[in-house]
Amino acid sequence: MQILSLAAMEEASRTGSRDADLEHLFLALALSDQAAGTALRAAGVTLARAREAVQAMHSEQLNSIGISLSAPQPGRIVFHETRGYEWTPRALDVFKRAGDQGSGDAAAVLRELLVEPGGLIEDLLERLDTSAADITSALTTVTTSSTVTTPARSTAASGSINGSTETFVPAEVDVVWALLSDPTRMPEWNPSVGSVEFAENGDGQGATTWLAVVPAVHPDGKPARVKEKFRRRQMELTESVPLERIAWRTSYPAIKRGNTNVLAIDLAPAPGGTRLQLTVSWTRRGGWRRLFSWVLRPLQRFLMWLGLFQIGAGISRAFR
Structure with missing residues (x-):
């Protein structure tokens, strides 16, 4: 609802x-x-x-x-x-x-x-x-039918916290892919990204790394209060299968041993548009931090769902 x-x-x-x-x-x-x-x-x-x-x-x-x-x-x-x-x-x-x-x-x-x-x-x-x-x-x-086309299920990364959701976008697969596969257009659909700039070739195997900066203000014009160390994010393209799947890994260069997360988006054609499955995986910290993380697991899952909900809404809004 x-x-x-x-x-x-x-x-x-x-x-x-x-x-x-x-x-x-x-x-x-x-x-x-x-x-x-x-x-x-x-x-x-x-x-x-x-x-x-x-x-x-x-x-x-x-x-x-x-x-x-x-x-x-x-x-x-x-x-x-x-x-x-x-x-x-x-x-x-x-x-x-x-x-x-x-x-x-x-x-x-x-x-x-x-x-x-x-x-x-x-x-x-x-x-x-x-x-x-x-x-x-x-x-x-x-x-009563099980023939609805859905995107391929993403494989959960070992040692991570995972969550996924699906959304419908009123645009054809190739148009949606053109949006999602262009890093410079990420601010059009990801509310946590205000601008994107090229950084470097990441691992020497074709993966491209970009720097994303969080918005300075919220959409309603109010200033965004974000700690300096969280303002810049490193975005690495880890997987790209044209018209089918794209995945981005996010990390924070200013934070040593900080958490990383991977956002994977699977696409599938559907009547009137495209069905998307969005999956996010958060890496778990080791040692005592991992034990403590069990206490925060419900909050982590809620934040994970909220982030996917906002991203899915942003992608849909881009075509409406």
């Missing part, structure tokens, strides 16, 4: 709205990497088509009350730069019913959205040349 909330409020921010409503939730579901998103895209409901339907609906609503202006033209996503977003009561009610009557996942949210009595979703589906029955049938097919 947190992932759906983020995507929906990002979509709301494109038109300057601070209220995320049913249509924004519908757009978020079209982006979902779960069965709900797969079912919508299988029924022809891509993000681009869904956005067009929402825009046309809003324009007609204005005309119906005597306002001959078009609905505000959407711009770029500014949710991460602004504050004050809330769900409308009817959208919150959909979430509540999905939790009370279902598993609370994206599929449960979609099922409740399809029976929402206000008529908004019915209107959108009609504009998209489909129906609630068609979407329900597609959802049933997806949830």
Whole structure:
């Protein structure tokens, strides 16, 4: 639900709205990497088509009350730069019913959205040349099928703490690869990188090393408080299989015996875009530090998930 909330409020921010409503939730579901998103895209409901339907609906609503202006033209996503977003009561009610009557996942949210009595979703589906029955049938097919294409699973590094997540990106594999494989474009999708500069050839075997500098300010304009020793990171390209997999190792040159981590991203084509699997591996410290790290393991796993969540959202946002 947190992932759906983020995507929906990002979509709301494109038109300057601070209220995320049913249509924004519908757009978020079209982006979902779960069965709900797969079912919508299988029924022809891509993000681009869904956005067009929402825009046309809003324009007609204005005309119906005597306002001959078009609905505000959407711009770029500014949710991460602004504050004050809330769900409308009817959208919150959909979430509540999905939790009370279902598993609370994206599929449960979609099922409740399809029976929402206000008529908004019915209107959108009609504009998209489909129906609630068609979407329900597609959802049933997806949830009972094991044929969904997913990226190859990454192998966990020995002696490390590992975590992974999946996300859907509304762009073709070659376009996504062009973004992820260009180190100078890393600031476009990695929120912890403000700029990148070439450093050197790392191990003499073709691996290229870059220096990444953290942003001086957060997206909302507030200064970023980062200790000096954490400001510069060494980024080493450790694996690159065009259109399939890329991996970056991060270390901190200013910290002796500091931890390193490897971010691996696997790509696979999917209807309407690309499915990504993001895996991060943190090296464990030896000696007494390793024993102490067990106490912090829940916090480490949360930070790991949060980092992957932000990176996945950043990659998706780059194509929206």
